[in-house]
Amino acid sequence: MMMSRLFTLGNAIRAMILFGVFALFGVIVQSCQGPEGALDRFAVKTLKGLTTLxxxxxxxxxxxxxxVTGEAVTLSDYDGKVVLLNxxxxxxxxxVAEMPSLDELQRLRGGSDFQVVGISVDRNKEMAREWADENGINDMALWHDKTFRMTGELVLPGFPTTILYNRTGREVARLSGEADWSSEEALALIDYLIAQ
Known part of the structure; x- marks a missing residue:
């Protein structure tokens, strides 16, 4: 008799309505989440803070x-290359903790298709040059923001901030904070961008 009360037509209808409400809620939540971008799959481990626009x-x-040796340069000097700006x-x-991994990334992937550029916001370029020399940073390009306009123009939330530009000069991703740029996921991201 107890079993027959549980399996009534009214209870079956209530259960179907409840199931429908949960299913509708799931569809709404899913639709509010934007589609996953091609670069989102690289936002793991040390790159979990990677964001795309x-x-x-x-x-x-x-x-x-x-x-850091005094030559005038602009980012347009790297037109046609994938550029990682740090x-x-x-x-x-x-x-400074992530600089060796950036230098290693340049050593591993740098060339005609890819360039790592570290842009210092120190008081002067000599501070960055001396630090790089003392710490064996030899492969990546080291620049200095002599106008101190970079922070505003690139809308940097703090330091370090890394921005990735594709071959056409479009920002494709950025990461605020420290990362291991010589990690497996970072190398896979750079390989993906170079192949585009």
């Missing part, structure tokens, strides 16, 4: 920089 801006090609400073512990 629906409408990526172009890089500021005319923003002037100096190399904003850093010698006074920033997470910045």
């Amino acid at each position: 629906d409408v990526p801006p172009t890089r500021p090609a005319s923003l002037p920089f100096d190399t 904003a850093w400073a010698t006074w920033c512990p997470p910045c």
Whole structure:
């Protein structure tokens, strides 16, 4: 008799309505989450903070920089290449902690298709050059933001911030904070961007 009360037509209808409400809720939640982008699969482990933009801006090609040896340069010097731009400073512990992995990434993947550029926001370029020399940073390009405009123009939330530009100069992803740029996931991300 107890079993027959549980399996009544009214209870069956209530269960179907409840199931329908949960299913509808699941569809709504799923639709509110944007579609996964091609680069989202690389946002794992040390790159879990990697973010992508629906409408990526172009890089500021005319923003002037100096190399740490004093040559005038701009990001347009790397037109046609995938560029990893890292904003850093010698006074920033997470910045200096990730510099060896950025240098290693340049050593492993740098060439005609890819370039790592570390742009220092130190008071002067000599501080960045001396730190790099003392710490064996030899392969990546080291620049200095002589105008101190980079932070505003690139909308940097802090240091370090890394921005990835595709071959056409569009920002495709960014990561705020320290990462291991010589990790398996970072190398896979760079290989993917180079292949595009």
